[in-house]
Amino acid sequence: MIVSLLLLYAALAAAAPVDMSQPPEVEPMRAVKLPPRCEWKLKNGMTVVLVEDKRVPLVTVRLAIPGGEAAIAAEDAGLIDALAELLTDGTAVKTSKQIAESAELFGGALSADAEPDLVVLRASALAGKADAMASLLAEVVRSPSFPEAEVALRKANMKEELAASRAESDFLSGVTFYKKVFAGHPYAVTAPTDASIERINRERVVAAYRRLFTPSGALLIIVGDISRPDAESLVIKNFGTWQGGPAAKDAPPVASVKAERRVYLLDRPKSSQISFILGNSAIREDNPAYFDLLIANQVLGGSFSSRLVRDIRETKGYTYRIGSRLEHRLTGSLFKIRTPVRTEVAGQALAAILDHLDKIRKGEATAEEIKQAKAYLAGSFARSLETQAGVADAVLKIRASRLPADWYDAYVDRVQAVTAAGAKRAAEVFIRPDELTIVAVGDASKAAALLSQFTKKPIVAVDQDGN
Amino acid sequence: MMKSLLLLALWAAVPAGAAETAPRVDFSSFTLPNGLRVILSQDACVPVVAMAMIVDVGGRHEARGLSGFAHLFEHMMFEGSKHVPKGGFDQLLESYGGDNNASTHTDFTFYYEEVPSNALPIALWLDADRVGALDIAPESVKNQIEVVKEERRMRVDNEPYGSLLHVEMASHTFSNWQNAHPTIGSFEDLDAASLKDVRAFFESYYSPDNIIMAIVGDIDPAQTRKLVESYFTSMPAKARTKAADVTEPMPAGERVIKLVDTHAKLPALGFTWKGGPERGADDYYAMLLLGKALFSGKSSRLYQKLVKESPAAVSLDGGLGFPLSDADEYKAPGAFGGFVVHKREKTPSEIKMLVEAEIAKVAAEGLAPAELERIKTKFRSDWLRGQETRLGRAQRLLYATLLDGDPEAANRELPRFMAVTSGQIRSAAAARLVPAAATWFELAAGEDK
Numbered sequence: 001m002i003v004s005l006l007l008l009y010a011a012l013a014a015a016a017p018v019d020m021s022q023p024p025e026v027e028p029m030r031a032v033k034l035p036p037r038c039e040w041k042l043k044n045g046m047t048v049v050l051v052e053d054k055r056v057p058l059v060t061v062r063l064a065i066p067g068g069e070a071a072i073a074a075e076d077a078g079l080i081d082a083l084a085e086l087l088t089d090g091t092a093v094k095t096s097k098q099i100a101e102s103a104e105l106f107g108g109a110l111s112a113d114a115e116p117d118l119v120v121l122r123a124s125a126l127a128g129k130a131d132a133m134a135s136l137l138a139e140v141v142r143s144p145s146f147p148e149a150e151v152a153l154r155k156a157n158m159k160e161e162l163a164a165s166r167a168e169s170d171f172l173s174g175v176t177f178y179k180k181v182f183a184g185h186p187y188a189v190t191a192p193t194d195a196s197i198e199r200i201n202r203e204r205v206v207a208a209y210r211r212l213f214t215p216s217g218a219l220l221i222i223v224g225d226i227s228r229p230d231a232e233s234l235v236i237k238n239f240g241t242w243q244g245g246p247a248a249k250d251a252p253p254v255a256s257v258k259a260e261r262r263v264y265l266l267d268r269p270k271s272s273q274i275s276f277i278l279g280n281s282a283i284r285e286d287n288p289a290y291f292d293l294l295i296a297n298q299v300l301g302g303s304f305s306s307r308l309v310r311d312i313r314e315t316k317g318y319t320y321r322i323g324s325r326l327e328h329r330l331t332g333s334l335f336k337i338r339t340p341v342r343t344e345v346a347g348q349a350l351a352a353i354l355d356h357l358d359k360i361r362k363g364e365a366t367a368e369e370i371k372q373a374k375a376y377l378a379g380s381f382a383r384s385l386e387t388q389a390g391v392a393d394a395v396l397k398i399r400a401s402r403l404p405a406d407w408y409d410a411y412v413d414r415v416q417a418v419t420a421a422g423a424k425r426a427a428e429v430f431i432r433p434d435e436l437t438i439v440a441v442g443d444a445s446k447a448a449a450l451l452s453q454f455t456k457k458p459i460v461a462v463d464q465d466g467n
Numbered sequence: 468m469m470k471s472l473l474l475l476a477l478w479a480a481v482p483a484g485a486a487e488t489a490p491r492v493d494f495s496s497f498t499l500p501n502g503l504r505v506i507l508s509q510d511a512c513v514p515v516v517a518m519a520m521i522v523d524v525g526g527r528h529e530a531r532g533l534s535g536f537a538h539l540f541e542h543m544m545f546e547g548s549k550h551v552p553k554g555g556f557d558q559l560l561e562s563y564g565g566d567n568n569a570s571t572h573t574d575f576t577f578y579y580e581e582v583p584s585n586a587l588p589i590a591l592w593l594d595a596d597r598v599g600a601l602d603i604a605p606e607s608v609k610n611q612i613e614v615v616k617e618e619r620r621m622r623v624d625n626e627p628y629g630s631l632l633h634v635e636m637a638s639h640t641f642s643n644w645q646n647a648h649p650t651i652g653s654f655e656d657l658d659a660a661s662l663k664d665v666r667a668f669f670e671s672y673y674s675p676d677n678i679i680m681a682i683v684g685d686i687d688p689a690q691t692r693k694l695v696e697s698y699f700t701s702m703p704a705k706a707r708t709k710a711a712d713v714t715e716p717m718p719a720g721e722r723v724i725k726l727v728d729t730h731a732k733l734p735a736l737g738f739t740w741k742g743g744p745e746r747g748a749d750d751y752y753a754m755l756l757l758g759k760a761l762f763s764g765k766s767s768r769l770y771q772k773l774v775k776e777s778p779a780a781v782s783l784d785g786g787l788g789f790p791l792s793d794a795d796e797y798k799a800p801g802a803f804g805g806f807v808v809h810k811r812e813k814t815p816s817e818i819k820m821l822v823e824a825e826i827a828k829v830a831a832e833g834l835a836p837a838e839l840e841r842i843k844t845k846f847r848s849d850w851l852r853g854q855e856t857r858l859g860r861a862q863r864l865l866y867a868t869l870l871d872g873d874p875e876a877a878n879r880e881l882p883r884f885m886a887v888t889s890g891q892i893r894s895a896a897a898a899r900l901v902p903a904a905a906t907w908f909e910l911a912a913g914e915d916k
Contacts, residue, residue, distance in 0.1 A: 018697040020550055020596060023559060024588040030514035030685075055512050056490070056851050088765070096775065100766035104841040107848030109764070126848050153778055160781040160810060163732040167627040270729060272625050304567075305557035314554060317613035320621050340621055372562035379564015379583050386513050387855045 029375070032382045034394055034408045038228060042235070044242055045216035049395050050231045051223040053388055057127040059224030060388035062396050063137060065119045067212040067248025070186035070329070076199060078192025080212075082154050083205050084112040084119050089150040092143045096150060099140065106132040110140065116187055117251060117330040118400055119212065124388070127225035131234060138238035141213065151202045158197045165191070166464050169268060169275035169340060173441045176264050177277040177336075179466035181437040185254050187329050193465050215239065217247025219399050223392040254332030256281060259435040263455040264462045267444035274346040274442030274450075278353070279336035280435045282326055286403055292426035293326065293335075295418040298373035299365045300324050300356060300427075301337060305372065307356050308337070318342065318349040328401060335431055343442055347450035350438075354454070360427045364420040378412045489851055489881050492860050494681075495688055496874055501704045502676025505695050506864045506874050508683040510857065511584075516684035517857035518590045519579040520598075521865040523679075524672035526573045526650030527713050527798075532659070535652010536668050538571040539608075539615050539660065543669075544578065545569075546607040549600035553607060556593055563589050571650055573791055574798045575869060581858055584685035588694060594680075595698035598673060603666050612657050619651050627731040631910055632790045632806065639724050640739040640791075640802055640906050645713045674705035679868050681861040715741055715800045718904035726910045733781060735808045736818045737908035740900055743787055743801025746870050751787075752887045753895040754803060755794045758786025759842050760834055760892070761825065762805060766841070768825050773807060779818055780809040796866060803900065815909040826900050833893030843885055850881050 037051045069080045088110055089096040103110040106129035112121045121141065125133035165171040175191045182188040220239070222231050259280065283290055301308035301324030308322050322339035341349040365373075384390040398407050438454065440447055444461070451459055494508040529536050547553035560567055565582035580590040623629040634649045641647040682691055718741060728735075744750035761769050762785040773780035785805025787794040792801065809818050834842070853859045860877075867876035 017701055018595075020592070020599075022550075023592050026563070026588055027585045029564060029583040029585050032514060056855050058848065058851055058855075097766055097771055100764060101837075101841055104764065104766055104845040107844040109845075124848070124852070126844070126851070153775070156778070157774070157781055160733060160808075164627070164781065164808060167730050167732040169625070272620050303557075303561055305554065305561045310554055313614065314610065317610050317617065320614060320618040340625075342617060342620060368562070372558060375564040376561045376566075377564075379561075379586075380566065382513060382564065382583055383515055383566065383581055386515060386857065387852075 029378060029382070032385065032412065034385070035391060037395060040232075042215065042240060044240075044244070045247075046218045046220060046239055046242070047399075048220045048222065048231070048235050049399070050228060051391055051395065052227065053223050053391060054225045056388070057225050058388060059125050059127055059130040059133065059222065059226050060392050061123045061133065061137065061223075062221040062392050063121040063141065064219045064396060064400055065212055066117070066217045066250075068115045068118045069189065070116045070251040071212060071248050072208065074186070074189045075196055076204065077189045077196040078158060079196075079200055079204055079208055080114040080119065081192070082151075082158060082200050083208050084114040086146050086150055086154055086205060087112045087121070087140045087144045089154070090145045090147040091139045092145055094139070099136065102132070102136050106136070108133055110136060112140075120396070130224070130226055130230070134234045134238045138242070142242055144209065146202055146205050146209070148202055151200070151205060155197060155200050158192060158200070159194065162192060162194070162197065169271065169273065169441045172266055172268065172464055173275045173277045173338075173439045175464070176266060176441075176462050176466035177279070177437060177439045180262070180264060180439065181279060181281065181334060182254060182332065185332065186251050187254065187332055212248050214244025214247060215242045216244060219396070221392050221395050223388045223395070251329065251331050254281065254329075259437065260457070261434050261436045261438065261455055262457060263438045263440065263451050263459045265444055265447055265451065265459050266439070266441045266462050266464065268441050269443055269445075271442045272343060273340045274343050274440050274447055275340045276350065276438065276440055277336060277338045278436045278438040279334050280432045280437065282333040282335040282430050284333050285328060285401060285407070289426045289429070291414045291418050292422040293430050294377070295370060295373045295415070296360055296365070296423040296427040296431070297324055297326055297335065298377060299369045299423065300360045302373065303376050307360070308353065311356065312339065312349060312352055316349070316352065318345045318352075330401065343446050346440070346442065346447060347453065350451070350454055354433055357431055357433045361424070361431055364424045367420065370418070370420050370423065374415050374418065377415045381408070381411055488885070489847070489854055491878050492854065492864065494864060494874060497692060499675065499696065499700055501700065501702055502674070503699050503702070504679045504868060505692070506679070506681040506868065507686065507688045507691055508681070508860060508864065509686055509688055510683065511685045514584045514685050515581060515857055516584045516587045516590075516682060516686055517579060517581050517861045518587065518594070518682050519577065519680070519858065519861040519865055520594060521679045521869050522576045522578070522673060523677045523869060525571060525575045526648070527645050528672070528711055529648070530711070531644060532656055533664060533668070534648045534656045535615065535650070536660070536664070537576055538650055538652060539611060539657065539665070540668055541569045541571045541576050541578075542611040542615060543603065543607065543665065544597055544601065546611060547602045547604070548596040549602060550596050551593060553604075556597065559589060559593060565590060572796055573646075573650055574796070577862070577865070579858055579861065587682070587686065587691070591694055591698050595702070598675070598678065599702045601669060601673070603662065603669060605662050608660065608662055608665050612660060615652065616654060616657060619654070623651060625730065627728060628735060628806070628808075628910070629730075631726060631728065631735070631737055631908060635724065635726060636737055636739055636804065636908060637791050639722070639908070640741050640804070641715055641800075643713060643715050645711045646715060646800065670705055671707050674707065675699060675702050676704040677707065679865055681864045683861040683864070684857040713800065718742075721903050721905050721907070723907045723909060726908060728910050728912060731910065731912040733808050733811060734815070734912050735806060735910040736815050736822075737804065737806045737910065738819075738822065739802050739804035739906050740904050741800060741802055742899070743797065743799065743803050744899075745799040746795075747876070749891060750895045750899070752883050753891040754899065755787045756839075756842055756846065756884065756887050757829065757892050757896055758789070758794060758803065759846065760829070760838065762786050764845075768829070769805070769807075769822065772821055772825050773809075773818070777821060779813045779821065780807045783807040796870070798870060811912070815907070819907060823902060826896060830893060830897035830900065833889035836889065839887075839889050839892070843887075846884055847881065
């Protein structure tokens with residue numbers, strides 16, 4: 001491979017002055033796979049995945065606990081988020097400040113986030129200090145103390161953070177979008193309310209912790225400059241005696257009901273833009289049609305040279321930012337477009353977006369578009385493996401979404417196998433303009449008139465909580 | 468199959484770096500007869516190459532009436548060139564699995580492509596065509612002015628605290644227009660931009676002797692050098708207007724600026740000191756670490772004081788360079804500043820007193836030994852992480868070349884940070900963060916009166 005690359009470069013270099021009229025011919029991309037990983041299970045039910053990666057003297061860790069924001073009732077929205085944040089705010093022997101200082105002393109960071117289906121702890125350390133990192137990680141996971149004062153502070157700050165978030169159109173449009181598109185399902189709730197924050201107290205946090213935090217079903221991913229024997233002893237020492245009950249149950253499946261297109265409008269007076277989110281339910285990554293849909297989405301709005309960016313941003317200048325994506329929870333998936341556009345052209349912009357949905361469903365993408373979409377996805381995958389965090393997140397993705405173990409090893413081949421006809425078929429079935437949930441956040445005095453043409457039903461006015 | 472076996476073997480074989488510093492970034496460099504400086508660094512772990520380019524022009528170089536031009540020009544560089552149609556740049560790069568972006572800073576403009584290593588010749592061809600023969604078409608200029616205005620609406624005018632952080636803090640911190648005007652530009656200047664102005668800007672600054680290039684990753688340095696020579700040697704260097712005077716008068720006493728933000732739900736207090744030290748000066752390393760001690764993470768002094776102990780604030784940010792640039796990407800005069808979003812029932816003067824007290828404490832006592840060790844350990848770890856990606860290494864080599872005058876400075880930086888003493892931090896704080904030189908920004912949330 002190296003020899004042939006050398007020859008190619010040499011051939012190009014010899015042709016001086018270089019011919020600028022055509023892009024140079026190049027070789028195919030070198031194959032790329034996830035690096036080798038080994039996996040073992042502790043007696044208490046915790047799974048460990050190790051990737052030895054000595055490219056930099058660092059170690060990166062992910063610990064995923066099943067049961068995230070979707071594991072609680074809507075009235076408690078924000079509770080798991082508070083719990084995750086509070087894990088690093090006090091243990092049996094350390095204060096919040098001491099935890100932060102310990103993390104800095106191993107040259108890293110330790111944080112916990114509530115996701116829809118998981119609580120994920122992320123940590124990293126200098127290679128020589130992986131022991132200290134594992135010890136602190138185990139401490140916050142196994143013996144958090146949830147001090148009263150920290151719970152009260154978190155609660156007060158959540159109220160302020162909510163107030164601050166509500167100043168942002170993107171936040172507001174997201175709250176309403178998920179509330180409507182996942183209506184009736186735990187995934188519908190993505191933000192707390194003033195009332196749900198009010199309900200947070202130490203007892204509820206501790207109860208949620210006891211229910212979710214157990215080694216059974218927990219997944220520990222270690223990527224970095226550490227040997228298997230060292231990793232094994234570090235895991236046994238810190239997690240070997242951890243005991244607990246059964247893992248939290250999965251969220252219920254998202255029901256696939258035929259929806260009708262609805263437009264929801266949240267008034268944000270004086271806003272110079274209208275923030276749109278529109279989308280409909282889609283398919284999991286292990287669905288046979290997934291890669292077809294992935295390519296269709298890529299052609300539509302998955303990258304800078306996609307149709308939406310080229311047309312809505314570059315040609316028409318309606319927005320600075322637009323894109324479409326496929327989004328996944330454990331039991332439900334979405335196709336989604338997000339864009340803020342300036343208010344005066346919001347009607348034209350939405351009409352143009354719907355026109356693009358129509359085109360991607362009714363006509364095959366060009367060979368050039370398909371080739372480009374495939375290469376982009378393959379190249380992006382190669383780039384994601386540059387960092388330990390990228391490798392760790394790829395492993396987490398496979399495991400957390402319960403994808404086949406070879407999912408990323410076969411990823412590039414599956415992307416390459418998609419045809420224009422397949423992508424069109426998938427777009428026809430899974431991108432459904434008539435079923436779109438359309439959310440607009442902007443100055444309602446101007447927006448209502450612009451948007452009424454896009455729905456047969458009356459526009460639904462919503463409040464900041466999406467109700 | 469052979470290809471991926473080779474990759475896996477390389478993955479395991481790369482040795483870890485020395486324990487107490489960072490692994491050296493090895494590189495070679497050369498300059499073409501037309502003045503283009505090029506830095507090459509090889510790393511075949513992953514079949515990816517980062518190709519980055521720094522142009523020595525930023526917001527500070529702009530002339531009065533042409534604010535926002537460096538940034539507008541960054542957009543124009545993606546609008547087509549002699550052999551690449553409008554939109555073709557992204558399209559071609561993406562069709563080989565590459566990604567790209569660019570950013571405009573106060574002191575330079577940065578461009579990069581990340582590509583699978585086989586596609587490096589494509590990236591070079593694209594860059595050679597746009598640097599050598601950019602197509603500055605009237606409709607592209609018109610369209611990009613609209614896109615830039617939209618970007619300003621999104622980032623500045625429609626975003627809580629956007630106007631404070633992106634416009635007001637710079638405009639009141641500095642008094643020389645070159646430093647004080649926003650890099651994003653004003654609507655008036657953008658609307659008034661003529662095709663002639665845009666072309667003159669390109670002719671002035673996008674000359675090979677005003678550009679530095681770094682190529683890092685899965686390359687053969689000798690062959691890559693030949694490739695760069697074949698694409699860039701024939702490009703002539705162009706004459707430039709004299710660099711603008713960016714000297715800044717001494718601060719004329721403490722000032723308080725009162726502002727109202729209709730999008731913000733919570734009040735905020737911003738603060739700046741102008742005159743951040745030059746890169747390479749002892750104070751630069753001390754002030755950067757001081758910024759970490761005050762603002763970075765949950766163990767930082769102001770987080771503990773303002774969010775945890777008092778508790779008066781919700782969030783905060785700040786440090787060397789803030790909010791005009793990152794700490795490692797400015798030429799003097801820089802800034803040192805902070806931004807605290809606080810609770811509605813707290814007054815700006817209550818927040819100000821807490822901030823001043825903490826800074827006075829550092830100026831009197833420096834940092835505790837354990838605190839300094841912690842901050843250095845974290846800094847070293849972040850430094851290593853920044854070096855993980857090819858783009859991260861390319862950026863570091865380019866910054867060192869442009870801002871320190873020598874790519875090797877990228878390898879000297881970390882030991883300089885590790886050598887900072889508590890005494891240096893104390894005296895830097897005492898000398899530079901003096902109350903009489905501060906500018907405070909009291910931002911009220913809510914309706915404009």
